[in-house]
Amino acid sequence: MLTVVGFIVFLIYASLIFFIKAKELLLLSLFINIILMLIFKINLKKAAIFILKLLPFILFTVILNVLFGSLWVGVLIGIRLILVCNVTYIFSQKMTPKKIQFSIEKILTPLKIIKVNPKEIGIIVSIALSFIPILQKEIENLKYSLISKGYNLSLKNLIKKPNYILIPLITSVIKKTSEIEQSMVSKGYTN
Numbered sequence: 001m002l003t004v005v006g007f008i009v010f011l012i013y014a015s016l017i018f019f020i021k022a023k024e025l026l027l028l029s030l031f032i033n034i035i036l037m038l039i040f041k042i043n044l045k046k047a048a049i050f051i052l053k054l055l056p057f058i059l060f061t062v063i064l065n066v067l068f069g070s071l072w073v074g075v076l077i078g079i080r081l082i083l084v085c086n087v088t089y090i091f092s093q094k095m096t097p098k099k100i101q102f103s104i105e106k107i108l109t110p111l112k113i114i115k116v117n118p119k120e121i122g123i124i125v126s127i128a129l130s131f132i133p134i135l136q137k138e139i140e141n142l143k144y145s146l147i148s149k150g151y152n153l154s155l156k157n158l159i160k161k162p163n164y165i166l167i168p169l170i171t172s173v174i175k176k177t178s179e180i181e182q183s184m185v186s187k188g189y190t191n
Helices: 002-017 023-039 044-068 071-094 098-108 109-114 118-148 156-162 163-186
Strands: none
Touching: 002 071, 002 098, 023 071, 044 071, 071 098, 098 109, 098 118, 118 163, 156 163
């Protein structure tokens, strides 16, 4: 039950961050994140690396908000994204995909009334979360493969010839998805 409560608190906290407009409340959220990192003994270096890996996405979002909104809106979105990414990292270090699946199943139990199976939704989320590290590893392997073949991985080359990365990545993802599907069928997860 504690897992379910923790999951609900995480969802509420992460959602509320996007509604914060006051600088003081954003600072309070940062303070809460730091306290959570200390309580759960999260490695600060790994948390910083996680945020740095997401920085291109965050900067892209900030730039779009500056272009179509204002500088303050862009900065506010950037700070919110960093805070949410940080709390997500903290949460992901303390919750396994299996615990998240259990939490989703318990939260969605009332949907059984309208004949929605919460177990299937939980399994889908669990598989999606488990697939993220596999996808990261595939991208890393592809990167090393291209480097060993002498391909320059500059942004310019990636934009000019995206098929060098996209085709092998999509092929690999489809292969992994097929393997997961076969595994699930063999374990009896079919309708």
